[in-house]
Amino acid sequence: MKTKLSIVKIGGNIIEDEQGLSYLLELFSNMDGLKILVHGGGKKATEIGNKLGIEAKMTNGRRITDAQSLDVAIMVYGGLVSKKIVAQLQALNCNAIGMSGADGNSIVAHKRPVKEIDFGLVGDVDAVNSNNISSLLNAEFTPVFCALSHDGKGQLFNTNADTIAAELASGMSTQFETTLYYCFEKQGVLQNIDDENSVIEHIDSKKYNELLADGVIADGMLPKMHNCFQALQKNVKQVCIGDSTMLQGTTTNFTTLTL
């Protein structure tokens, strides 16, 4: 039987909320078994970029990563956000180690080909080096991944944190029974975005298509759900979407997804 592995992704709104982040990290540090944390930080990158006079270029809510914005991404995701999270986890006796896809050659990608839009230095993932990541887990480290991949030839890429989490989850599924948790500020996928109590308990492929057709899923939830189903198709056992309390194991008020 495969050992269980939990992969937890935390998004921008949680990272921006100091108290919310501390609470989540405490719950994360208390989770039993092997675990990996993945963090975003898109909002922070936009904020710091503005301070440096490097304005974010977005199209349909997605960042265009030119060379200057990649430098901001490296500094903010791989530096500021990563190191603060790692230090907080260390204070909670969780032996966290900050990782980008270049560290330990853990996530290899290629530059997204230009179609209608040139996203710039954005990486589409080719491979997850599960052996190297397993070595860290077996040595009792808790890897903390940021939203950066690399091509193995010296080029770093900006890669969406939801995608990093999904790719890590499917890549690690060859060796582990993997559950992927997407933590954000709401209790789950909502039937009605204005009603916090309308959490959809379970979504399978059929329900997913219905929700898409009805326009229930929008904005950031669109790529997130796409990533969820990609991960499930690539052997991830279960995906859960909810707020921090989902990590406590005492609530069932979040959304679970299966194929």
Ligand SMILES: Nc1ncnc2c1ncn2[C@@H]1O[C@H](COP(=O)(O)OP(=O)(O)O)[C@@H](O)[C@H]1O
């Ligand atoms: N049906 C839905 N249920 C919950 N959130 C939704 C839904 N449709 C759209 N959203 C939006 O998706 C956002 C989550 O996506 P995103 O901001 O990318 O997450 P993250 O914080 O993980 O980066 C929510 O803040 C919410 O505004």
Ligand SMILES: CC(=O)N[C@@H](CCC(=O)OP(=O)(O)O)C(=O)O
């Ligand atoms: C290519 C791409 O989309 N990269 C994202 C990476 C950060 C991220 O995903 O942060 P959140 O999870 O907080 O949104 C970006 O630069 O915004």
